Amino acid sequence: MLVKQISVFLENKSGRLAEVTEILGREGIDISALSIADTTDFGILRLIVNEPELAEKVLKDNSFTVSRTNVIAISVVDEPGGLAAALKILGSASIGIEYMYAFVGKETNKALVILRVEEPERAAEVLDKNNILVLPAERVYEL
Amino acid sequence: MNVWNPSCENMSTEKMRQLQSKNLINTVKRVYHNVPFYRDKMQKAGLVPEDITSIEDLSKLPFTYKQDLRDNYPYGLFAAPMSEIVRIHASSGTTGKQTVVGYTRNDITVWSEVMARTLAAAGATKDSFIQVAYGYGLFTGGLGVHYGAEYLGASVIPISGGNTQRQIQIMKDFGTNVLACTPSYALFLSETLDEMGIGPQDLKLRAGVFGAEPWSDNMRKEIENKLGILAIDIYGLSEVIGPGVAYECECQNGMHIPEDHFYPEIIDPETGKVLPAGEKGELVFTTITKEGLPLIRYRTRDISALTYGKCDCGRTLVKMERVSGRTDDMLIIRGVNVFPSQIESVLLDIGETAPHYLLIVDRVGTLDTLEVQVEISDKLFSDEVKRLEELEGRIKDKIESTLGISAKIRLVEPKTIARSEGKAKRVIDKRNV
Numbered sequence: 357m358l359v360k361q362i363s364v365f366l367e368n369k370s371g372r373l374a375e376v377t378e379i380l381g382r383e384g385i386d387i388s389a390l391s392i393a394d395t396t397d398f399g400i401l402r403l404i405v406n407e408p409e410l411a412e413k414v415l416k417d418n419s420f421t422v423s424r425t426n427v428i429a430i431s432v433v434d435e436p437g438g439l440a441a442a443l444k445i446l447g448s449a450s451i452g453i454e455y456m457y458a459f460v461g462k463e464t465n466k467a468l469v470i471l472r473v474e475e476p477e478r479a480a481e482v483l484d485k486n487n488i489l490v491l492p493a494e495r496v497y498e499l
Numbered sequence: 500m501n502v503w504n505p506s507c508e509n510m511s512t513e514k515m516r517q518l519q520s521k522n523l524i525n526t527v528k529r530v531y532h533n534v535p536f537y538r539d540k541m542q543k544a545g546l547v548p549e550d551i552t553s554i555e556d557l558s559k560l561p562f563t564y565k566q567d568l569r570d571n572y573p574y575g576l577f578a579a580p581m582s583e584i585v586r587i588h589a590s591s592g593t594t595g596k597q598t599v600v601g602y603t604r605n606d607i608t609v610w611s612e613v614m615a616r617t618l619a620a621a622g623a624t625k626d627s628f629i630q631v632a633y634g635y636g637l638f639t640g641g642l643g644v645h646y647g648a649e650y651l652g653a654s655v656i657p658i659s660g661g662n663t664q665r666q667i668q669i670m671k672d673f674g675t676n677v678l679a680c681t682p683s684y685a686l687f688l689s690e691t692l693d694e695m696g697i698g699p700q701d702l703k704l705r706a707g708v709f710g711a712e713p714w715s716d717n718m719r720k721e722i723e724n725k726l727g728i729l730a731i732d733i734y735g736l737s738e739v740i741g742p743g744v745a746y747e748c749e750c751q752n753g754m755h756i757p758e759d760h761f762y763p764e765i766i767d768p769e770t771g772k773v774l775p776a777g778e779k780g781e782l783v784f785t786t787i788t789k790e791g792l793p794l795i796r797y798r799t800r801d802i803s804a805l806t807y808g809k810c811d812c813g814r815t816l817v818k819m820e821r822v823s824g825r826t827d828d829m830l831i832i833r834g835v836n837v838f839p840s841q842i843e844s845v846l847l848d849i850g851e852t853a854p855h856y857l858l859i860v861d862r863v864g865t866l867d868t869l870e871v872q873v874e875i876s877d878k879l880f881s882d883e884v885k886r887l888e889e890l891e892g893r894i895k896d897k898i899e900s901t902l903g904i905s906a907k908i909r910l911v912e913p914k915t916i917a918r919s920e921g922k923a924k925r926v927i928d929k930r931n932v
Contacts, residue, residue, distance in 0.1 A: 363880070363882035365880050365910070365912060366912070367912050367915070372912075393883075393884045394884075395884060395888065397909050397910065398887070400883075400884060400887070402882060416877075419912070419913050419914045420912065420913070421875045421880045421912060422877065422880075423877060423880050423881065423882055425882045454883055455883070472882070472883075
C-alpha cells in the first residue's frame, strides 16, 4: 500500500530544480507527482517517481541530500466534499497529517492525493475500511 | 596511585611558589646575560633582572613568539655555549621554517624526569615494558619518551613508528605493558589487532600514553575498549621541552603540568592580560629550569584553561584542560573570542559526526554578523520543513549558549562548502576593519 516518496534538499538558488529534473530525465525516471515546501533559504522537493530506489541513488551520486519516506496515495471522488470525507476519517482515527498535495490525475472523475501522515500503515487501513480507495504503490509508480 | 616524585608533584602551593620564584630569578639572569634577544627586549621594556624578585613579577616580562625562534634560526636563542649542548631537535616545520631546540646534559635530565612522571602517572613502573612507537629522530616524541622510560627503570622497546604487523608481533612476544604513540596510530593498531583476531586477553597491555595530536573523548573510549587499556592524554611541544609538558593521571580530568619546571599562564590572546583560573585563553609557558633554550612567556597559540587545587591522585600540580583550539583560528565577533573548533563541537553534539561548516563573518552598519553554514547530511535531513527549522533552531540555541553570541544558521547542500587539500577552509571574514 505504501508509496515511496523521494525528498530532496534544495538551496534556494536558481537552476537547482532544473538540475534535479534533468538528472532524473537522463536516467529515464518518470515523475508522476511533486510538491515543493520552501522557506527563505531552502526548499524540500518531494517526488513520486516510477523508480524510487534508482532516483534516490542517482541523486545521491550527484551529491544531493535525499531521503525516502512512506506516504499513501488515495483516490477520491472529484466533487465538492470528496476530499473532506477522506480527511474526516483520518481525523476520527486521530491520525495527524504532516502535509499533502494533489496529484496529476489521469483517471476521470477522480482526484488523486498524496498524504504524509504520522502512521501511514494504520491510515491506509482505516481509509480502506471506510471505502476510500488507497492506491497500491505499483499503480502509483505507473501513473 | 603511582607518583614518581611526590616531593615535587605533591608539593604545597607555598613551597612551590618559593621554588618557582627562585628558579625564575635564575632563568631571567641567565637569558639577560647570555641571549642578546632577551636583553634587548627587557631593556626596551625598561627592565633589568633585579626587577624580577618573585614569580609574581613574571607578567612584567615581554612575551616570546614562535617567530622569534624562526628569526633567530638556528641557535640564536640558546642560552648555553654550544660546547654544553648535547642534543638538538627540530620541529616539523609544517607551519613555516623549522624551529631548532637544544638541550644541555641537565636539560636531558629534566626532560627524563618529567617523562618519568608522565609514564608513572599512567601506571608504569621499573617492571614495565614500554613500547615507544613515536618516531625517533629530530622529532622529540621518540627520544623524549625513551629517556623518560629508562629513567623510570622500565624496559624500553625502541621500535619507533610504522610497520604495524611488527609492532603487534613484538607487543605480543615481548609482553608490552605500556604503549606510547599518537592516538590515531593507537586506533589504527587496535583495528589491525581486530583484523588479526588478537584480543586484549592475548596481550599484556595495560596503559597507553598518547599525544602529539588532538583527539576526542570518543576516540579515547574507543581505544580503551578495543585495547582494554587506560588511555592517558599527554601534551608537549618541542620549544618547551617535547613530550612531558603535561600529563594526565588516572583521574583523566586534566593534565598536570610539572610547574616546578614549566610555569604556565593563561592569557587573553588579544590584550595579553593574564586571565583568572578556569578561564579559557592562550596557554603561555616559561621554562624555569632549562639551560639550553630557556623560554620566557612563550606563546603556544594553544587554547586551554588552568585549574588549581589538589587532585584526587594526590598531586598538587596545576592542571590544564585538553587543548580546544588554536589562537591562529580565533575570530573576534562583537568583542567575543570565537574559535571555529567551538562551533565544531556544537555540531558534533547535534549529529553523530561533525558536518562540514563555514563561518561567514560580516559587518552590517556597526554590528558584526555571524552566519554559520551547515551542510545538510542524509542523517540530519528530513522531508518536513518543521524538522529542519527545529534543527536550525537547535544549532542556533546551542551556539548562543556556548559562545554567548547569536548566529544565523543556514542549511546548505552537501559539497557546496569548498574543500581544500588538507585543512578545510572554515572562515570567511568579509569585514573591512
